[in-house]
Amino acid sequence: MTATATGQQVGRSVDRVEGRDKVTGRARYTADNDVPGLLHAVLVQSQIPQGTITAESMTTSAARASAAPGVALVLTPLNCPALGEPPRHLSDDLPLERRPPLSDLSVQHVGQHVAVVVADTLENAVDAASSFDLAYELGAPYTSAAQVLREPTPADGPDGRVRHGVYQPDHFVKLVEEKLQDHRGPAAEPHGATHVAAQYTTAVNSHYPIELSATIAQWDDDVLTVYDTTRWISGERTALAAYLNIPETDIRILSPLVGGAFGAKSFLWMHVALCAVAARELRRPVKLVLTRSQMFTSTGHRPRTQQHVSLVADDHAAIQSTEQHTLTETSTVAHFCEPVGLSARFLYHSPRLVVSHTVARINSPTPCFMRGPGEAPGLFALEVAMDELAYAAGIDPVELRLRNDTEFDQASGRPWSAKHLRECYRAGAARFGWADRPMRPRSLHRNDVRVGWGMATATYPGRRMAAGCRVSTARSGAVLFESATHEVGTGVRTVMTQVAADATGLRFDDVAFASGDSLFPAAPYSGASQTTATVGSAVVLAAGQWRRRLLDLAVAMPGSPLFGLDASAVSLNLGVLSAGAVSLSVADLVGRLSPADLATLTFTVSSGGPDDDAPTSQSFGAHFCEVEVDELIGRATVTRWVAVMDCGRVLNPKLARNQVMGGITFGLGMALLEQVPYDAHTAQLIGEYYVPTHADRPDFDISFVDGADYALDPLGVRGIGEIGTCGVPAAIANAIHHATGRRLRDVPITVENLMTPFDEEIR
Incomplete structure (x- = not known):
């Protein structure tokens, strides 16, 4: 269904406004921008x-590359201008690297950027970058958490840019209430029936x-414009200003469309800073596109746990005690902790809880x-x-x-703002036909x-942060x-x-929304499932003010x-102002306004986050597969999926279902296919990385418990x-156990796992 000129828009399955451009190739992504005088940069990475x-090898390699055809600049640790460090409030909680790129000749992981070559053509x-032949004085790397725990810990670098050993962070990013080390109830684990x-x-x-x-x-003189594939243009501008030692006001970040991210484009990565440095040195625009292989070492990953x-x-x-202890990894140059145990703190009723996270710093790229x-x-x-x-x-x-569902948030003691998990379980079980499931494994054949x-439970926090929104009104009445x-x-x-x-009372076609420019009012990163609640709150606030101002003018x-x-007696719907038999179109009214009155319909608002003492907002769901x-051949195929989600009010059912389907496919890859292959001794990437395709897609049945959550935001x-x-x-691992009797506790579940002879005595 496409948008029409009649009816309420929220709740309709409206097609994406940029969808036609995307499928016809007219949509422009970062690498599509044609900037006059453009030079091309290529990274050289450590092995x-x-x-x-x-x-000596760096000097010789740089000289050889500099002499190659078309080369304009070779940037190395020996000639790179000194860069600053990111602000502590970012690097202490987020995966921004403390050690600026090309700081020195030391190497902390395979794939570290060690030089940039800029030439007239890609x-x-x-070709010039491939001429680098670097020699190394090899160190003793730490390539796993187990090794870090087992062997002596080296001293940290004198400036704290490089750190070693293990640590136990208190909380997740800047969310101090989301404790990574938590304990409630008795000290000792109790005895129980099970x-x-x-x-x-x-x-x-x-x-x-x-x-x-x-x-x-x-x-342009001292002003930097960066086209980038980023999901946090405001944060990137802050970090980039620190690395380059220039004011934030001298930087503009443009990122109108991002072609997939999943977390990889949430932060400033080192190639962006190096591209800006190269462009400043040459006073020419420079373009740098990572290769697919470089994406594995340069833009984050999910670490092992x-x-x-x-x-x-x-x-x-009834659960009496829950413990979840996690060992995970980060790099030696940045902080990141995969917050694995947060759900255990509240998901099921448990008088006793112990959650811990230990992070080992290893010689690998920074996770995120x-x-x-x-x-x-x-x-x-x-x-x-x-x-x-x-x-x-x-x-x-x-x-x-x-039996173990909770009526309140055990972690904070506060009530849930809205919770319909029981409905998700029951509706999902009914839609799936769960009542016909035999309990005994290896009972079903086809x-x-x-x-x-x-089956399994799904949960994720409901988040909202501060955001801004600007409204501009054209003489035509378009907003x-x-x-x-x-x-x-x-x-x-x-x-x-x-x-x-809907909030203005205008037609869908008379309203537009623009994003992806740091000159627009600030918004947080697009991640943590917060954009609709966060930016939507600012849009509702701005639209409400615009509507009131227009009515006052009318x-x-x-x-x-x-x-x-009286303005309160005038209605505004589908772009028409009316009171009884009298009506006036918004376009006619705006066309008559004086320049000064029209200017009052262009303004900026800011929306805050939820109240500190508000009920806890959390989304829930149930997966059945x-x-x-x-x-005989070790193949597991996911054939059918039912998911019922409790995510508050659903604004666009088509997009919502699409998001859940994509998320399930993502999880299917995690369960059965995805692992970055590397040599345990050299840390070099080897082999291939497998992801799900359309051939792996199950039959989907996605539905929602559509209950608004106005405690989090005005949109619900x-x-x-x-x-x-x-x-x-x-859910997939549990289904495989039901099918085969094998209890598999490691993902991805491989062919070898499924072909191992089944022995009921040792499963």
Whole structure:
């Protein structure tokens, strides 16, 4: 269904406003920008995980590259201008690297940027960069958390830019209430009728977006314009200003469309700063596009996790104790902790809780957020453990979850702003046909393959931050809303246009929403499922003010048929002002306004976050899936999926379903396919990275419990982008257990796992 000129827009399955441009190729992404006089940059990256490049080899390689055809600049640690460090308030909580690029000849991971070659054509830049032949003084790398725990810890660098060892962060990013180390109840784990305890692991995952990370940097005197594939133009401008030692006001970031991200484009990465430095040195615009291989080492990843989960329940299957202890990894040059245990703090009733996170600094690229950060790997362990507890207690997995559902947030003690998880369980079970599921594994067959049914809970926080929005009104009556947020393919522009149309009383076609420019009012990064709640709140506020101002003008302007009326008696719907039999179109009214009156319809507003003492906003859902497992060839196929989500008010059902379907597909890849292959000794990338395709798509049945959550925002929405992935790997692992009797606690689940001979005694 497409947008029409009649009817309320919110709640309609409106097509994406930029959709036609995307499918016809007219949409312009960062690398598509044609800037006159453009030069091309290519990165040279390290081939070892730890050590030092010899100065002689760097000098010789740079000279050789400089002499190559078309080369305009070779930037190395030996000639790169000194760069500043990011602000502590960013690098202490977020994965911004403390060590500026090209600081010195030391190497902290494979794929570290060690030089930039700029030439007149991309081909010449690639050729010159390939001539680098660097020699290294090899160090002793730490390539795993286990090694860091086992071996002596080196001293940190004198300036704190490079750090070693392990640490236990207190909270997740800047959310001090989201504790990474938490304990409630008795010190000792109690004895119970049922006790399950096991170790679970998740692999290194890559975001693998369709659009490669690309940057174009252009200087006009002292003002820098950067076209970049970023989901946080406001934060990138702050960090880039610090690295370049210039005022933020001298930087403009443009990122109108982002072609997929999943977390990879949420922060400033080092190639952006280097591109800006190269452009400043040459006083020419410079374009740098990472290769697909470089994306694995240069724009973050989901780090490995090792999780120990222990659940104790009484003879009624009521949980008495929950423990989830996580060991994960970050780089030596930046902080990041995958917040795996956050869901365990509140998801199920548990008088006793112990959650811990230990982070080991290893010689690898810096990890970062990836779709469903924390919840995706954390719920894999917790929800598989819940399935194990159900089998140990001899009750249905859905019934176990219903018995342990909570009426309030145990972590904060506050009530839920809105919660419909029980409805999700029951509706999902009914739609799936769960009542027909035999409890015993290896009971279902189809076409000579085993069939299994599994389920898991999904959850993700409802978040909202401060944001700004500017309204501009044209003489024609068209109204433009602008905010420095981002269109990452989720339909933000479409939903914001729907919201603005309804809140102003205008037609959909007379309203537009623009994003992706740091000159627009500031907005936070597009991540953590917060954009609709955050920016939507600013749009609603701006639209409401615009509507009130217009009504006041309509009754105050001599010659208006509405002159002298009380503004509260005038309605505004679909671009028409009316009071009884009298009406006036917005276009006619605006066309008559004086320049001064018209200027009052152009302004900026700011919207804050939720109140500190507001109820806890959390989204919930239930996943049910069917798998077929061919044990002869080790193939697991997900054939059917039912998901029922409780995400607040649904503004655009088509886009919402699309988001959940994409999230489930993402989780399917995590469960069965995705792991970054590398050599454990050299840390070099090897092999291929497999992602789901359309051939892996199950039959989807996606629905929503559409209950508005006005405690979080005036729209009543909670984000949808992340929750679709959360719980998916566990549901698949649980279905595979039901199909085969194998209890698999490591993802991805491989061919070898499924072909191992089944032994009921040792499963």
